Amino acid sequence: MSLGTNTGSPDGLQTFPGLLFHHAKTRGDAPAIREKDLGIWQTWSWSDVAERVRALASGLAALGFKRGDNLAIIGDNRPHLYMMISAAQCLGGVPVPLYQDAVADEMLFVLEDAAIRFAAVEDQEQVDKLLEVMDRAPLLEHIVYDDPRGMRHYNQPFLHDIHALMEMGRIHNRNHPDFLDEEVAQGQASDISVMLYTSGTTGKPKGVCQTHAAFIASARGGMQIDKLDAAGDILSYLPMAWVGDHLFSFAQSLVVGFTINCPESGDTVMTDLREIGPTYYFAPPRVFESLLTSVMIRMEDASAIKRGMFHYFLGVAKRCGGAILDGKPVGLGDRLLYGLGTLLVYGPLRNVLGLSRIRVAYTAGAAIGPELFGFYRSIGINLKQLYGQTETCAYVCLQPDGQVKPSSVGAPAPGVEIKIADNGEVLVKGPMLLKEYYRRPDATAESIDADGYFLTGDAGFLDADGHLNIIDRAKDVGKLANGAMFAPNYIENKLKFFQHIKEAVCFGHDRDRVCAFVNIDAGAVGNWAERRGIAYSGYADLASKPRVHELIRTCVDEVNATLAQDAMVADSQIHRFLVLHKELDPDDDELTRTRKVRRNFVAKKYQVLIDALYGGKATQFIETEVKFEDGRRGKVAADLRIIDAKTFPAVKQAA
Amino acid sequence: MSKKIGDVILDLQNISLRFGGVKALTDISFDVREHEIRAIIGPNGAGKSSMLNVINGVYHPQEGVIVFRGQERKRMEPHHAATQGIARTFQNIALFKGMSVLDNIMTGRITRMKANFLEHALWLGRARREELEHRKKVEEIIDFLEIQHIRRTPVGRLPYGLQKRVELGRALAAEPSMLLLDEPMAGMNVEEKQDMCRFILDVNDQFGATIVLIEHDMGVVMDISDRVVVLDYGKKIGDGLPDEVKNNEDVITAYLGASH
Structure with a gap:
């Protein structure tokens, strides 16, 4: 090296x-560090x-x-x-x-x-x-x-x-x-x-x-x-x-x-x-998402005039905001409208979000929904994605200004070489690679190949522009019983792009169809329930409401509809799902501290639920131990309803 | 944890309080020592809140003597109590709902403001210096109670548990030497109660304030108080260390027996 x-x-x-x-x-x-203490920003030079x-x-x-x-x-x-x-x-x-x-x-x-x-x-x-x-x-x-x-x-x-x-x-x-x-x-x-x-x-x-x-x-x-x-x-x-x-x-x-x-x-x-x-x-995508959710919730309470203006100009931004940010040609009429929108909506909105001085904002750590990504870019915030991991100093790919595509994580950063292995795994090399895993020569040897490439463990491909697209964790990519590719993360991300779904876990490797666990987002669904006068006492109760299940089902159906559009993943449509009675939590070892699902652990812990999903049952009783923040333990139990989703025939793609 | 419990600073002698024909308190005597946490317990209507109101001068007893820091009084007046360093919180939160948390706590500093109305209105030298100083103190309390995130939020929009915390903050703003807390934990969930307990212990420990506390949660009372006085139908039926009170026959029949 x-x-x-x-x-x-x-x-x-x-x-x-x-x-x-x-x-x-x-x-x-010059200021080096600031900290807010006793209500005042203190500066250290x-x-x-x-x-x-x-x-x-x-x-x-x-x-x-x-x-x-x-x-x-x-x-x-x-x-x-x-x-x-x-x-x-x-x-x-x-x-x-x-x-x-x-x-x-x-x-x-x-x-x-x-x-x-x-x-x-x-x-x-x-x-x-x-x-x-x-x-x-x-x-x-x-x-x-x-x-x-x-x-x-x-x-x-x-x-x-x-x-x-x-x-x-x-x-x-x-x-x-x-x-x-x-x-x-x-x-x-x-x-x-x-x-x-x-x-x-x-x-x-x-x-x-x-x-x-x-x-x-x-x-x-x-x-x-x-x-x-x-x-x-x-x-x-x-x-x-x-x-x-x-x-x-x-x-x-x-x-x-x-x-x-x-x-x-x-x-x-x-x-x-x-x-x-x-x-x-x-910020990771969930921060951008909760920022947007809070704005949307507040807009629902705004006066009709403000709301109308907001939605009209968001429409304008959606049409031409991204292109303006990328410096692409845009018609004069749209440009003028966008200018007016900046004055009336986008500027104040950026200010409320605390993002009015932003020159570059990055998101990484998880896939970001194209809608969400597009929203921020359309109101003039230069939000970009990067790709990397701890072993590469979080530095492998960056989206350069003007070449931002929501599906890709960008071009290789200066000094970084990328190669795709035969099995689809992304391999990287450059000055940012780890020296070693501490006292783990075995792990170090496993993760770096003979040519000095680090095995990222992610499956991906380079597109026509040389930008990297990530599909899933390589080891998570499995096959359905009929041999079709099954990339759970890809489907889960599509589910998580809905504001009402916080977390999802899909199953399907070596099985004839895909089933899923869903965690509702307590904030968004709670608000949704309140507006409809649905009374609930807590998370478990909210998660068991039939109308909430109906809401989640429409999300799943929509995901299935988009999956059906793509021949590669059309077989991965979700047939049955259930809404979990508790949030997956790092304290219960279900998520990592960076809030990624520990797939195998979850599968083992909730084996009865998986059996019920595939066994065709309509409900399943489950009792789980939970750890509270103060270290005490307790148990939560629930009868979970299993819901059938609508699936769609695969659409033949016109070549 | 070891702390120094000092001399008696508040001595209530043979207090009796009547509202017309209703005897709220009958011949009650007990004392409070410096730096201790003193709990008053008893069933509903036992006269606990009346007792606090006698201490800070809202009610005037018909009989009895109140000795606070060596000064003997037949009746305490609220402004005496306030200027002598007695602050309190209320059973039903008494904050200014439309004002921010910061402003509410600032009102607790009023007894310590010296500049006159005109100076404040014109933001003149002394008022300005004073305000900055008070603001600093208030910020310290906000930091202490971990409520930075709601500094600018109108109190009316806060959940109950946080309002209780703000009320404690306002009481602390007066830098009291004695703090009267009327059911600080009523209506709270377990986690909120734990937080509140921690704040009360910290106030007692770090600010050195003496605390007189009315509370219904026996677990809390037995955990944090140094001494407990038990009232029933306006009479004192027990007084002593938590363990003594717990084993007192009268107390068990009158109060604990009924609730356990």
Whole structure:
């Protein structure tokens, strides 16, 4: 693997600490991080950040943190936790961000697997989780916490307030003024800069080791494509353990020099988004969907005039908005109407969404519905898709401006080579590839072939323009009993594009027909029920209402109608389905922390339901154990109705 | 968790309160120590809320003496109570429904505002400085109660559990040394109750406020209070540590026995 050769930077700028201190030296007064605290946005300049990182790193060193040690980072997106990432890197250590909503036992796995001795956590909640498993993680020596609230009576000597750590570091710094610079100078581009755990859709999570060079190359590639500049703002609200956040909020911020903004709390993200008005924005499709849903719900309550105007101009936008954004020729009349629409509808709407300053917005992590995607583009928001995974720094394909097609995830990014294997699997190569899976040479060898290509595990094809189209996970693509291709994810995505359906799981491999589980979206369906005067007491009750079943059936029928249009998937129409009585939940191991369905686990857990679907039964009783957020367990039981959907004869395609 | 419980700061001696012929409270005496969580329990109509109203001066007892921080009074007046650092919340939420959460909590600062009306109206030097200072305090409370996301929301639009939290916030805004909570957990679900318990314990612990609390949920009362006084038909029938009260025969027949 070639390392550090493509950066073209002078020495010292091939590592993240090098970049940080460079920003502090050359543009120290520019804003680096903002956080809303006590209702006011507080700003840290690059030199403030550098000073704190220096203090934190020295403090860690004083506690005994050494080159090669791993530092667990657990919490919401807090400035001090981002600084802790830098601090660990300064010392040649490796930050390991964990999903902050994981339960203690899940954390234990990573703590053991990564041999964690030091942890930097956000607050009491996370401290409590670590204390709970501390006796089973004998390596864990020190815990540093950011928020002192509720910590007054914790007097364990291994717990450190982050401010106390910084003080300790400042003293260390005074006594050993050259220490830290020497440590930073020892850093190499080929050192591991971060370890991110895969979500573990299959089996136990693996620690993906990425080098400074890999993340810097990925960040630079994105910067070139989208012409990012240092004046930008991004809202950092996605889990720090997710590769997307690490690329956008950490790596690109340091490479490009733009400002990251940390929301006040998880519940205030929408308000904070409006206040900051980021120029650069990244969100999984479900965020864009819930944004749109909330707008649509509010529009239904607006006056008739406003509603009429809204729908009229959305029609105009649908006709020509996308083309205008792509710089394609559009008639004068439409252009004028669109201009008027911008004044009356699109502009205010973008403002309400907090997206009026957006230059580039990305979505990734799951397929986005073409309707949804088209909606944002049509009102003038440059929403694009990218494709990548933890092992590739979330950097494989990007949609370049002006060449955005909803079906594809874009063209290979600068420096990336793509090859499609004979079985349809997407193989990729480039500077962004992982160095290895942590202490898993077997897994590393399995995932990289002899020519140095990484096996993504996704099935896809390159279209006429050389853009990548993803069909499904390669291992999930199966065959129906009659030999036709069965791509469950493809069908599930079509279902999930309906606002009333939150999650779906399809079955059909080696079977004569396709059946499905559906999770309703509590917000959207709840609202729908309210407007129709359907009384319900909770999720399970709502999910059992015959009229809700009828609603979902119309969605399934529609999906079947579109599936019938395409000969390749016409056999995959859904014959029978049921609406689950509980939401699939990561706490019950049904979803990964990134909210992807654990297909095999779900199939095993709900075997009786699958049998009922294929056995032709009309109802099925089921009792399932659920885990509540506070760790208690309970049981939910329900009689589930099984519903037959309408299927359509396959349409012969005119060639 | 260890905390320092101090001297008696509120001493109620032989309080009797009548409304015409109805005896609401008869010859009740008990005390409250600094930094403790003191619960008042009893069946409906036992006189619990009347007791709180006597403490902060809404009702004036016909007999008895109230000693607060060494000052002996036959009757407390609401403004005395407020300026001496007694704040309260109500059984039926008493917030300004049309005002935002922020503004509602700000009203709790009124006793501490010094600038006069004209200064405020013109946003002059002192008023401006003061307002910023009060706003900071209010923001700290918003942060403490984790209600940042509803800062600008009119209170009337909030669910019941959050309104209760806002009401606690307003009481805290006065930086009370004693907080009277009238059924802070009524009508809440288990999760909301847990949250509220945590806030009450934190208020007691971090702000050092003494808390007098009326509550029906026995689990909560036995869990968080230091001492419990039990009323029935306006009379005191028990007083002591939660465990003592739990095993008191009179209390069991009058109250716990009926509900368990």
